[in-house]
Amino acid sequence: MTNPPGLLISAPSSGTGKTTVMLGLLRALAEDGLTVQPFKSGPDYIDPAFHRAAAGRASFNLDSWAMGAPLLDAIAAQAKGADIVVAEGSMGLFDGVAKPGELGHGSSAETALRMGWPVVLVLDVGGQAQSAAATALGFRMYNPDLPFAGVILNRCASPRHERLTRLGMERAGLPVLGVLPRRGDLTLPERHLGLIQAVEHPDLESAIAGYAAFLREHVDLEAIKRAASSGPMGPSSAALPRPPAQRIALARDAAFSFTYPHLLEGWRAAGAEILPFSPLADEAPAPDADLVWLPGGYPELHAGTLAAADRFLTGLRKHAETRPVHGECGGYMALGEGLIDKDGTRHRMAGLLGLVTSYEKRKFNLGYRRAELLADMPGFSAGTALRGHEFHYSSIVEQPDAPLARVFDAEGAEGPQTGSRRGHVTGTFFHLIAEASA
Template sequence: MPATTGAIAARRRTAAAVTNHPRGLIIAAPSTSSGKTTVTLALLAALRRRGRVVQPYKCGPDYIDPAFHAAAAGRPCYNLDSWAFSRGRVAALLQAGSDAELCIAEGVMGLFDGGSDAGAWGHGATADIAAAAGWPVVLVIDVAGQSQSAAAVALGFARYRPDVTVAGVILNNVASSRHETLVRAGFAAHPIPVLGTLARHASQSIKNRHLGLVQAREHAQLTERLEALATLAEQGIDLTALEELAQPSQFDTAATPTFTPPGQRIALASDDAFSFIYPHLLAGWRSAGAEILPFSPLADEAPEDSCDAAWLPGGYPELHAGRLAAASRFMAGLRAFAATRPVHGECGGYMTLGAGLIDADGTRHAMAGLLGLETDFAQRKLHLGYRIATLHAPAAGHPAGTVLRGHEYHYARVLSAADEPLASICDAAGGTTAETGSRRGHVTGTFFHMIDRATELAA
């Protein structure tokens, strides 16, 4: 008697738990803005509707997409990064999917695009993760403005790197049934299967902001949007065929250093202005025994006084600068906390710890004044890329001399930074950056977001 779908799924979960080699695949694309996130969300939501347990991942240094993935899958989404993480760290993170029937990782940029010079063991490209994990790639191709040429693109990607398997394609932005017929005709004589299509549905797109998508927490109708995407996936994609493509991970479980929390009880700023923190850091802190107590600066809440460290993540303080400046209880409580205990800010949090912030309209708002940093969004300047920082003083739970790997992405222009430098910082190519972070008393801050400790470089 044939096994039922539920029985097959149960066997897969059991096998994954025993072997520690979760089954997965990667959703990638030839370039950014091809529809990877839309397709990934549609697949996560549709498979969850099917009753599947799906573990989401995001390749590269992104903190916005994982929040959408988590909402669609009902599980935390973790980043995978060959530039910033050791192989052991990636292997440990993959174990989060050991109890899942399927792991789906969304790529970053184009499949083979990475952060210039090699990092921990790769360039930060999606292809690095695909090759190391042994997970096949499903290529999302935006076919707007082309037809048979889409097959040529897929063939080129399939042949470019022999250790990466392109197992199928999903056609995005299909204009009509005639358009679909023409695109599929290009694949007829080639061994790359078309797993399905998504038609042009502008109403299902998610709006962008200057650092990426508008945050998941800001979408009042996110559940309805995800349900609509699930329906599109069910109608246009062969979900069964896609599930069958998944392969067990080739990563072996390896010992990897634990994350060092900044304190035993951590007051974490968390609201629409402060939400950019990597899920793997929070999970790592909790795994190390730390307790995290969120508070909302936008609701004029101060850090919990029982905590022994405070952390202000990145986010969009520039969009809420007036409210933050007027949040007297938050500001007073933060200053009192910083008088006796460590406070660390990353990017948006760093700017909030500074003296002032000029918004896009040119209005200056007084910030906490715990550091001398003055920033300006009226005349924006892009800062983007991987960073390696060697700490001059203790910060973020790490002693002086520690080497950290991270990523910087912001549009703030620095007008002044009048404090002692926190670190020597260079980019992925080894070039020294002007940004050094700041330190004053118990307060530290950086523009780069910490991803992991660079154990192989530690001083």
């Protein structure tokens, strides 16, 4: 038995237009009557929500550094019932970390190879013509075992430019699946962590419909469908992560939105109740929840609103008197004593931890994390090793509480951002992906 046939959309580097291609392709295939299953290769928190909006079906991350084989199989099995799979790569096709994790280096190529998905390489051909074929051929030959569907030429300036570029691809023996003319309006709004969130896009439905129309006009959809392929399906016993509690109050709004979809799916599949609430709307967590979970997001953009959210803060503090509260990245910052915004204004946060963070003193923090817990946190006992990902620009001004974990980067270097704990409250700067042995 095999998974539905699939493809992975990748590129030589970031910024080539692969997200636009991905969203347009998801919607165009769905408009053709296909049930399309999207995936995201790598740890990106933001893209899966855009995928869901385009395909009408939940998208999941697949990460060959952070996830063991059973979890990868369980997530791949979410494609059951789909007609076709379309996955989006991250960064460049072969980009990953220097030191392998459970399975590998976390590259999009590893995901495609493991799943048997041929690669569609999106090339920005601006400023070159036949030379683009040398780049594409290098990617095709770098790992000859990697299935390769063909190329989509993006930002083509003229019919002459297209003819010259196609000549190079013909000489290299590379199928051209589409040619996209240069258009300045086919971009998604960005901010400091990359794309804005899907829920914040001023007219996402119209944008995706436009991408689909553009792809339908300039890409050979039938050739793309024919190129899709897949490998064998993983064992049916593979399981998604277990929930950390039965009734989980989950913060969900523009300030708190970065939770990996496979975690939520696993929690629901195991029978947990997820009780969403909005701190920005001054909603308190459900009073009968067993656990409050504050995901990452953009609290630094809403610090004043959060500081004035009395019902939220009062309910959160009351819960923490007797039951666990956990925060990730932005959620961790909101649990602290204070948050300093980009203008240098300090805002009082929940005060459940002594943490003070500053966005005024920007510090770039990015990469995989391996954490060895020094104390219990919701769902995991002391001594457990976890894998996650960190991406933020905040710096720590104060952190007086006991550390939650020893935290290492992907190459094994120990870092200072250990997370912290106080009473029933825990927090980390990394976003949980999986238990290290899962």
